[in-house]
Amino acid sequence: MSASELQPENDKIPLSGRAELWNVVCMSLPIVVATCCRMFMDVTDYWMISLTGNTDALAAILPAQIIMWTYIVIGMGTLTIVNTMASQCLGRGDHRSCSAYAWQCLYLSIAFWIVGALLWPSLPRVFAWAGHDAEIQRLEMRYAAIAVWTIGPTIMAAGLSSFFNGIHKPSVTMVVALEGVVINAAASYVLIFGKFGLPAMGIEGAAWGTVIGTNYRAVRLTLALCGRRIHEKYASRDTWRFDWTKTLNIFRVGGPSGLQWCSDVTVWAIFTVVLVGTYFGKEHQLATNSAWQYLRISFMPCIGVGMALASIVGRAIGAKDPKRAIRVTRIGAAIMLSYMLMLSVVYLVFRERLIGFFSDQPGVIEIGAKVMVCAAVFQVFDALGITYNSVLRAAGDTFVPSMVFIVSHWVIVVGGGFAMVEFVPELGSVGPWIAASVLIVVTGIWMWWRWNSRRWMSIDVFKHDAAVEAAPVNA
Numbered sequence: 520m521s522a523s524e525l526q527p528e529n530d531k532i533p534l535s536g537r538a539e540l541w542n543v544v545c546m547s548l549p550i551v552v553a554t555c556c557r558m559f560m561d562v563t564d565y566w567m568i569s570l571t572g573n574t575d576a577l578a579a580i581l582p583a584q585i586i587m588w589t590y591i592v593i594g595m596g597t598l599t600i601v602n603t604m605a606s607q608c609l610g611r612g613d614h615r616s617c618s619a620y621a622w623q624c625l626y627l628s629i630a631f632w633i634v635g636a637l638l639w640p641s642l643p644r645v646f647a648w649a650g651h652d653a654e655i656q657r658l659e660m661r662y663a664a665i666a667v668w669t670i671g672p673t674i675m676a677a678g679l680s681s682f683f684n685g686i687h688k689p690s691v692t693m694v695v696a697l698e699g700v701v702i703n704a705a706a707s708y709v710l711i712f713g714k715f716g717l718p719a720m721g722i723e724g725a726a727w728g729t730v731i732g733t734n735y736r737a738v739r740l741t742l743a744l745c746g747r748r749i750h751e752k753y754a755s756r757d758t759w760r761f762d763w764t765k766t767l768n769i770f771r772v773g774g775p776s777g778l779q780w781c782s783d784v785t786v787w788a789i790f791t792v793v794l795v796g797t798y799f800g801k802e803h804q805l806a807t808n809s810a811w812q813y814l815r816i817s818f819m820p821c822i823g824v825g826m827a828l829a830s831i832v833g834r835a836i837g838a839k840d841p842k843r844a845i846r847v848t849r850i851g852a853a854i855m856l857s858y859m860l861m862l863s864v865v866y867l868v869f870r871e872r873l874i875g876f877f878s879d880q881p882g883v884i885e886i887g888a889k890v891m892v893c894a895a896v897f898q899v900f901d902a903l904g905i906t907y908n909s910v911l912r913a914a915g916d917t918f919v920p921s922m923v924f925i926v927s928h929w930v931i932v933v934g935g936g937f938a939m940v941e942f943v944p945e946l947g948s949v950g951p952w953i954a955a956s957v958l959i960v961v962t963g964i965w966m967w968w969r970w971n972s973r974r975w976m977s978i979d980v981f982k983h984d985a986a987v988e989a990a991p992v993n994a
Contacts, residue, residue: 543824543850546831549693550684551823556696560703560732562812564725567711569877576722578651578801579658581808585788586645586659587666589781590638591673594631596780598624598678599826600773603913604765605685606830607980610837616765617686618755621744623766624678628737632671639667650797658722665726672737679740684830686753695739703732772980775921776912786928794936794951803948806886809877814894817862821855821902825909833913841976844910848970852906859898867895889949897956900963907966914975923965931958 561584568576601620608616642663646656680692707728713719720727749755791811796804828851835843866873874887911920932955939950946953 539847540850543827543831543847543854546684546687546689546827547824547851547854549689550827550830551820553680553689553692553696554823554826555819556700559700560729562815563700563704564707564711564728565808565812566877567707568722568725571711571721573721574801574805575652575654576658578796578804578808579655580662580722580725581811582651582655582788582792582796582804583646583659583662583666585784585791586642587663587669589784589788590635591670592780592784593777594628594670594674595677595777597769597773597777598627598674599681600769600776600912600917601678602681602685602826602829603772603833603915603980604768605682606687606833606913607837609686610834610839614753615758617682618744618749618753619758619762620765620769621679621682621755622759623762623769624682625675625741626761627766627769628671628675628678631674635670636667639664651792652801655801662722662726665723665730668730669733672733675737676733676740679737679744681826682744683740684826685833687830687834688749689827689830691740691743695736695743698739699732699736702735703728706731768980772915772917775917779921779924782925782928786932789933790936790951790955794933794940795948798940799948802880802882803886805878805880806874806883806890807948807952809874809883810887810890810894812877813866813873813891817859817894817898818901818905820858821905822909824851824855825905827851828906829909829913832910836914844914848906848910851910852903855902855906856899859902863895863898866891866898870895886948890952893949893952893956897959900960903963904959904966907970911966911970911975915978915980916969916975920966920969923969924962927958927962927965931955931961 565577565580568580601624604620605617608614608620643660646659646663651659676695680696683689683691707725709715709717710720710724710727711722712724743749744755746755750757791804791807795807828848831847832844835841835847870888870891871884873891874884878884878887908920908924911917932951935954935957936951939946939954943950
């Protein structure tokens with residue numbers, strides 16, 4: 520039974536506790552798989568590069584990816600609000616608006632792509648500012664020069680995936696994402712190692728593999744939007760026109776999230792590239808890069824569950840059923856807390872073996888094992904932050920939470936990280952990781968408090984749409 524089949528025709532009809540849990544699970548599993556697919560692309564590329572034995576390329580790939588993501592996530596964070604718009608429209612019974620919001624994703628992703636291409640000439644200065652070894656800088660630039668072609672498709676896929684999640688069709692997102700992973704892995708393997716008579720391209724092959732995978736995913740989702748079943752219910756072939764009102768609404772509600780995502784990635788870029796790589800060198804950079812692969816395994820599935828929660832909570836809010844939104848949120852929080860607690864134990868017990876999977880250097884293993892201890896501490900609080908930030912976004916409560924995220928990241932991670940480097944340098948890169956752990960604890964508790972303050976109940980994400988539609992009538 521699918522999640523959409525479980526939903527009652529009238530969303531105010533209560534589901535039993537067991538049925539509600541099953542509904543969350545049915546929505547979450549496909550979205551978790553789809554969300555993790557991009558992670559698998561990056562982790563697969565990282566693993567394949569590790570097999571080449573080129574440690575400079577291994578040190579370069581994560582900073583290059585993070586710097587590219589610093590811009591990409593502005594578009595992704597903004598357009599994922601389509602989940603909120605589509606799910607609330609679904610709860611209101613306004614099916615045409617669901618697909619109309621999806622079409623705005625295509626136009627906005629193209630605009631983000633054009634702006635990103637114009638910013639590309641500034642990348643050499645960004646990598647030079649990081650101060651890495653000359654060879655690592657050269658490899659970072661080679662990767663980024665190709666990865667610029669992933670900007671538009673990645674943002675487009677994020678927006679269209681949010682549409683399908685919002686209308687409770689997560690299986691579409693999952694199938695397309697899995698296809699993209701297979702294509703990316705095959706392309707990366709061929710291009711990195713030089714199979715079928717092609718030259719071995721190393722880190723450049725990894726970048727081209729990601730380009731192929733992301734473009735495939737964007738095209739497939741666009742075709743799915745125009746498919747017969749989606750058109751029959753959501754009139755998707757008729758709502759393709761550009762709509763200023765809906766576009767401005769996406770920016771109004773989703774813009775703060777886009778800025779938050781950009782700030783988060785910028786902070787983590789400074790963290791990995793400067794606080795770790797520049798101050799403590801290649802060995803610490805490799806340790807952080809390796810630990811980061813496991814952190815993706817923890818927070819990416821939770822982000823997927825958070826997207827599923829946003830879809831269900833958004834639909835409940837659109838149907839004016841806040842009690843169900845609260846009930847579903849508690850179930851989702853319990854799922855994520857259980858998952859993160861399990862990983863905390865795994866990271867603590869097997870920390871040295873986990874880092875040793877990517878590197879056989881004793882120094883890297885020792886440093887990485889300490890980072891994994893930090894990860895074991897903050898996992899549960901990360902679950903709180905992801906859960907409640909997701910459902911607040913579903914309610915349209917984006918501005919205040921985003922500002923809290925932005926300020927706390929710069930003060931605690933950047934400010935606190937530099938303080939640890941200055942005053943306790945003997946801790947090495949573990950010092951900045953301690954500051955990062957404090958951030959995750961603080962923001963997790965604050966997001967929990969914000970949701971339970973119930974201020975989100977007074978938010979109407981469509982009030983500006985209603986005002987624009989009513990203006991001609993009043994005139």
